[in-house]
Amino acid sequence: MLVLPLPWVLPFVGSFLQFLYVEDAFGIPADSVSAPVYWTGAAALLPTLGCLGLLLPPLALYGWARLFHWAWEKSMVSVVSTVAAVVLVVTGGVAFMSRTSDAAHRAARDVVNATAPDSYFGIQGVRICVQPLKGKLSVHNGPLPTDRPLLAFSTEGDVLYLWDPVRVREHGGPDPVMSVRSAEVSTYAVSDGQSRCPEQP
Numbered sequence: 001m002l003v004l005p006l007p008w009v010l011p012f013v014g015s016f017l018q019f020l021y022v023e024d025a026f027g028i029p030a031d032s033v034s035a036p037v038y039w040t041g042a043a044a045l046l047p048t049l050g051c052l053g054l055l056l057p058p059l060a061l062y063g064w065a066r067l068f069h070w071a072w073e074k075s076m077v078s079v080v081s082t083v084a085a086v087v088l089v090v091t092g093g094v095a096f097m098s099r100t101s102d103a104a105h106r107a108a109r110d111v112v113n114a115t116a117p118d119s120y121f122g123i124q125g126v127r128i129c130v131q132p133l134k135g136k137l138s139v140h141n142g143p144l145p146t147d148r149p150l151l152a153f154s155t156e157g158d159v160l161y162l163w164d165p166v167r168v169r170e171h172g173g174p175d176p177v178m179s180v181r182s183a184e185v186s187t188y189a190v191s192d193g194q195s196r197c198p199e200q201p
Helices: 006-026 037-067 071-112 165-169
Strands: 126-132 150-152 159-163 177-181 185-189
Touching: 006 037, 006 071, 037 071, 071 165, 126 159
Parallel strands: none
Antiparallel strands: 126 150, 126 185, 150 159, 159 177
């Protein structure tokens, strides 16, 4: 019975973890990043199965109570089983959310150290240099830095969202996330260790 809702639970849990990774940690809208459906399911598989596994001991306790007809303790066993199940599932959920947050922080640290971040279940951050195609840009939360690499999770779509590792180090400074229309800029990836973008003629 526990496996019946999995086709509905896995996409929800996977999308939530990807949201937590992209939007909660980096501030980039999750709907601007696309990941294959199978990666969304893979992101949710271990947390979902882990939480289902944590449900087994309370269910076993309730089953033993029914098997041995602990009538006078049935209500108490039901309450204890329910509370234990809720506590275990919430604890497991928080633990897996913490793992996702840790993965995002490692990725941010990699970008700050001028290295490419590891992929997270189909979400791959790329360090890119951005150059304007015309003199005046409409940049949200600008100005747009063109002298150093920025992090992007997707270069597709009408709007390009960028994360600036330099702004992150400036406590109390501007928001590290900015956006610009993709048609107004050109982008190219940079290699690990490259901390400056070459000047364009």
